[in-house]
Amino acid sequence: AQTVTQSQPEMSVQEAETVTLSCTYDTSESDYYLFWYKQPPSRQMILVIRQEAYKQQNATENRFSVNFQKAAKSFSLKISDSQLGDAAMYFCAYRYISNFGNEKLTFGTGTRLTIIP
Amino acid sequence: DGGITQSPKYLFRKEGQNVTLSCEQNLNHDAMYWYRQDPGQGLRLIYYSQIVNDFQKGDIAEGYSVSREKKESFPLTVTSAQKNPTAFYLCASSMRGDRTGNTEAFFGQGTRLTVV
Numbered sequence: 066a067q068t069v070t071q072s073q074p075e076m077s078v079q080e081a082e083t084v085t086l087s088c089t090y091d092t093s094e095s096d097y098y099l100f101w102y103k104q105p106p107s108r109q110m111i112l113v114i115r116q117e118a119y120k121q122q123n124a125t126e127n128r129f130s131v132n133f134q135k136a137a138k139s140f141s142l143k144i145s146d147s148q149l150g151d152a153a154m155y156f157c158a159y160r161y162i163s164n165f166g167n168e169k170l171t172f173g174t175g176t177r178l179t180i181i182p
Numbered sequence: 183d184g185g186i187t188q189s190p191k192y193l194f195r196k197e198g199q200n201v202t203l204s205c206e207q208n209l210n211h212d213a214m215y216w217y218r219q220d221p222g223q224g225l226r227l228i229y230y231s232q233i234v235n236d237f238q239k240g241d242i243a244e245g246y247s248v249s250r251e252k253k254e255s256f257p258l259t260v261t262s263a264q265k266n267p268t269a270f271y272l273c274a275s276s277m278r279g280d281r282t283g284n285t286e287a288f289f290g291q292g293t294r295l296t297v298v
Binding site: 071100110112115168171174175 | 213215217222223224225226227230232238240270272274276278285286287289291292
């Protein structure tokens with residue numbers, strides 16, 4: 066069974082600094098997607114960044130980037146130049162690609178990020 | 183506008199009653215999911231469906247039931263067998279997995295269910 070682990074329940078960072086959120090996953094599949102979602106106090110889930118497992122290049126989206134280590138099954142999120150609006154719960158998620166359906170989307174337990182002004 | 187809609191936003195239920203949460207999407211997505219979120223917890227998968235008239239149990243399906251009679255709709259029923267139903271429920275939808283890159287899940291705004 067696929068599992069996603071986020072070992073940091075809470076993190077804090079000074080505004081304008083850089084922070085890295087950790088995520089590891091367990092799977093026997095070779096073809097899958099990884100995601101980072103953000104959930105602000107409104108509780109609306111917002112996609113931050115996506116990584117395809119078959120791509121070696123790490124995904125980046127403006128101030129957000131990932132460090133994808135497929136062999137280590139690690140998928141960390143780096144937020145540069147942290148802003149007050151980045152304060153939220155961050156969830157790591159895994160989804161494998163199947164030709165036969167059963168494409169479960171599994172989430173970690175989340176990391177609550179606080180931005181210190 | 184395309185999107186995924188959950189209703190109602192807040193729902194109160196008396197103990198022993200069944201209640202149905204609505205989830206509708208007009209994104210033409212094949213896959214739909216129901217998650218439960220408790221305070222300070224992650225998203226736990228209740229049920230998911232890849233095609234019409236087919237669905238699979240997630241990690242915490244006991245006390246819940248679903249149907250998928252139409253592609254656009256995936257209602258969740260919280261039955262009286264669910265011992266602790268008070269929680270925040272999120273519905274999501276996505277394209278089937280492939281290598282086009284369009285596989286992220288889109289979420290509704292959630293339903294807060296409270297048992298009174």
